[in-house]
Amino acid sequence: MKKILEEPLQCVGCGSCVAICPTASISMRTKEGGFLYPEIDQSTCVSCGKCRNVCPVLAEKAKKEPRQCYALVDNREASRLKSASGAASILFAEQILEEGGVFCGCRLDESLRAVHDVTDALDTLDLYRDSKYVQSDMSLAWPKIDAALKQGKKVLVSGAPCQIAAVKTRFGDREELITCDFVCSGVPDPSVFELYKKALEKEQGKAIQSFYFRDKTNGWKKSNIRVVYDDGSEQIIERKNSDYFRLFGNNLFFRDCCYNCRFKNFNTSADLTVGDYWGIERLYPEIDDDKGCSLVIVNTEKGEALLSSILNKATVWQTPLAFAIETHPKLEKSIPKSAYRGLFYKHYKGDEKSLQKAIKRSMGHSILDKIIRKISTIK
Ligand SMILES: Cc1cc2nc3c(=O)[nH]c(=O)nc-3n(C[C@H](O)[C@H](O)[C@H](O)COP(=O)(O)OP(=O)(O)OC[C@H]3O[C@@H](n4cnc5c(N)ncnc54)[C@H](O)[C@@H]3O)c2cc1C
Numbered sequence: 001m002k003k004i005l006e007e008p009l010q011c012v013g014c015g016s017c018v019a020i021c022p023t024a025s026i027s028m029r030t031k032e033g034g035f036l037y038p039e040i041d042q043s044t045c046v047s048c049g050k051c052r053n054v055c056p057v058l059a060e061k062a063k064k065e066p067r068q069c070y071a072l073v074d075n076r077e078a079s080r081l082k083s084a085s086g087a088a089s090i091l092f093a094e095q096i097l098e099e100g101g102v103f104c105g106c107r108l109d110e111s112l113r114a115v116h117d118v119t120d121a122l123d124t125l126d127l128y129r130d131s132k133y134v135q136s137d138m139s140l141a142w143p144k145i146d147a148a149l150k151q152g153k154k155v156l157v158s159g160a161p162c163q164i165a166a167v168k169t170r171f172g173d174r175e176e177l178i179t180c181d182f183v184c185s186g187v188p189d190p191s192v193f194e195l196y197k198k199a200l201e202k203e204q205g206k207a208i209q210s211f212y213f214r215d216k217t218n219g220w221k222k223s224n225i226r227v228v229y230d231d232g233s234e235q236i237i238e239r240k241n242s243d244y245f246r247l248f249g250n251n252l253f254f255r256d257c258c259y260n261c262r263f264k265n266f267n268t269s270a271d272l273t274v275g276d277y278w279g280i281e282r283l284y285p286e287i288d289d290d291k292g293c294s295l296v297i298v299n300t301e302k303g304e305a306l307l308s309s310i311l312n313k314a315t316v317w318q319t320p321l322a323f324a325i326e327t328h329p330k331l332e333k334s335i336p337k338s339a340y341r342g343l344f345y346k347h348y349k350g351d352e353k354s355l356q357k358a359i360k361r362s363m364g365h366s367i368l369d370k371i372i373r374k375i376s377t378i379k
């Protein structure tokens with residue numbers, strides 16, 4: 001059987017191979033819950049090798065030495081409050097759109113699935129705010145990025161480091177392409193997010209209209225889930241009371257490649273890297289108003305130019321890179337794989353009943369649960 005990767009679980013699920021295949025021989029299929037992996041139809045494959053050429057896992061990594069590191073806040077408080085941290089990503093996107101370019105980022109679609117899409121409209125940018133803690137599907141974005149670059153437009157792509165590596169592997173170091181990645185913990189299983197939304201709808205007896213992972217009603221540091229229902233009502237769910245974030249905190253449902261991520265250490269060649277500037281109060285207590293502060297690491301000249309162009313709308317403080325690395329170990333290291341992840345996916349089969357069983361088996365706290373778990377991991 002033809003494979004793109006010798007070790008299929010190294011696949012980051014970017015879908016670039018599917019988008020490039022000239023004979024439409026590759027389709028994405030779910031494995032391990034809801035994660036998508038490519039499968040090749042050998043009867044139509046013409047062995048052109050294009051899929052391997054665009055795969056970011058196989059590509060040589062070009063490490064960029066970061067140049068400068070900053071804390072950044074959007075001067076417009078309303079904008080900052082809507083964003084995950086200090087609104088750096090959206091400031092960059094606005095600037096590119098004002099220059100006549102397009103922005104590619106992650107939004108929740110009409111079914112509240114995380115997808116990467118491309119926009120040239122300033123009034124749609126709110127959709128791209130907020131960290132969606134779930135793997136986004138890039139299939140919609142590939143042809144749109146390609147078309148915009150062919151038209152000579154500036155394109156800013158924002159995404160996880162592996163997604164940016166995929167974009168750079170496919171399109172190369174073109175002048176019009178600007179990229180921004182983030183400090184990445186890893187991406188959760190989309191099928192668990194689907195079931196989580198369904199469970200909330202069942203419990204509330206109404207349909208979800210919008211979903212926010214990082215609502216700042218109780219502050220940036222204690223951000224909660226906010227759900228808006230179709231009757232206009234709102235629900236705030238504290239992270240500690242959410243099964244979804246309990247799975248997140250226990251490192252149980254991230255994509256397999258995230259536990260041994262090949263895209264750390266600035267080797268995605270992104271022009272900019274952003275994150276939540278946790279710990280900034282130790283350097284600049286005056287910034288700490290609990291409304292959100294972005295970490296911005298400038299990796300290239302292009303990144304420097306984009307940051308300079310938004311300084312009329314933002315305030316920045318220079319910080320040592322060593323401090324950012326100390327406060328963000330995920331810049332260099334992958335999250336540890338939970339010893340119970342195998343157990344979780346042994347029980348989880350993509351439906352609500354098996355999810356509850358998997359949660360109980362891998363996270364249950366009663367003595368009986370612990371004994372069952374111990375026996376199951378020994379087997
Ligand atoms: C899955 C995930 C894990 C993260 N882990 C960390 C971490 O451990 N430490 C840390 O400091 N920061 C982490 N971040 C980054 C952080 O949460 C903020 O996204 C970042 O600080 C940018 O904030 P902002 O205010 O500039 O973004 P906003 O203005 O809120 O814009 C959000 C940006 O993130 C992009 N985005 C949102 N969801 C996704 C997604 N699922 N896939 C790809 N791109 C997406 C959007 O396209 C947009 O550009 C993570 C983000 C995600 C999505």
Ligand code: SF4
Pocket residue numbers: 020021022023024025026040044045046047048049050051052
């Ligand atoms: S080798 Fe070519 S034809 Fe075959 S799956 Fe890859 S891209 Fe498609």
Ligand code: SF4
Pocket residue numbers: 004005010011012013014015016017018038051054055056057166
């Ligand atoms: S191109 Fe992307 S989806 Fe295809 S095999 Fe490589 S990592 Fe996986």
Ligand code: SF4
Pocket residue numbers: 012160161162163184185186187255257258259261262263
């Ligand atoms: S941890 Fe690595 S592999 Fe996982 S989403 Fe982030 S960059 Fe991609």
